[in-house]
Amino acid sequence: MNRTDSLPNSREPRHPIRVAARRAGLTPATLRAWERRYAAVEPRRSEAGQRLYSDADIERLRLIKAASEQGRGASSVAALTNGQLAALVAEDAIESRSGLVDRVGQGRSEVEAARRTALQAIAGLDGLGLERSLKRSCLSLGPQVFVDEILVPVLVAMGEAWVAGEMGPANEHLASGVIRRLLDWLLGSLAPESDGPLLVLGTPAGQVHEFGALLAGIVAADSGWRVAYLGPDLPAAEVARATLGLGASAVALSALRTGTEEAVAEEIRALRAAVPESVPVFVGGPGASGVDDSPAENVRLLADLNGLRTLLRDAPAPQSA
Secondary structure, X not given: OOOOOOOHHHHOOOEOHHHHHHHHOOOHHHHHHHHHHXXXXXXXXXXXXXXXXXXXXXXXXXXXXXXXXXXXXXXHHOOOOHHHHHHHHHHHHHHHHHHHHHHHHHHHHHHHHHXXXXXXXXXXOOHHHHHHHHHHHHHHHOHHHHHHHHHHHHHXXXXXXXXXXXXXXXXXXXXXXXXXXXXXXXXXXXXXXXXXXXXXXXXXXXXXXXXXXXXXXXXXXXOOOEEEEOOOOEOHHHHHHHHHHHOOOEEEEEOOOOOOHHHHHHHHHXXXXXXXXXXXXXXXXXXXXXXXXXXXXXXXXXXXXXXHHHHHHHOOOOOOO
């Protein structure tokens, strides 16, 4: 049943998913998740099988997003009509004006508490506690805040403790195993359906640390891209073969190991020569600092995950099927 209560002409389905998501202020991945899990909207399909959303669908998604931003779960409001949603959002807006400063402080406290809990679990070799804490934070705060403000700082703190001799191998191995499973879970949870552009991901030859590439995959999936994660330590010829074989829209590599900058730069040059100019090549991480990202080379060097978000958002989207 369609629960929208707007004018009839607003129900005309004419917007593809990327347009609908942008107008609603969502990522395509979030829109799909709300549709699949909560039946928040019920788009029609074109003759080619492409989702098409109406203006009323988009307005409904905006209202659900506004309600969720006030702390209401999308699952708890998805059954409301648009009129009921609008009234609820207006009520929350009035209530929130006096408590904005307090909520911002609470949000920051939640992030800091989540980091502290994770690091305490690592120090105590509490793998189950670490996994539960990280999953809870991810579900509560959303993928972008979780990755940027909790997971990356925890990984940085782990690295610093390791260098300082304050973390033993057992702690590092336990934490790495938990985080690796968590990244696989999150990447699978965010995976869009087949109508998104495809990003090929991995690490260059000689680079065995996967977390940077997996985090990039999560950013891409959360931005509405499909992800083909190839794994670590792949020569340029293999990355190119996969990119061409899958018809990927872009390829991104992560190089975390320092002291290998020249070898990484050579791999990126080989990859750039092996894939079409129309396929962007992105590379990030400390080991990529020697890569030539001049316009003539047509390679983009990423400073951080936000840089990847921007590039993926601005990349031309292929026609959806």
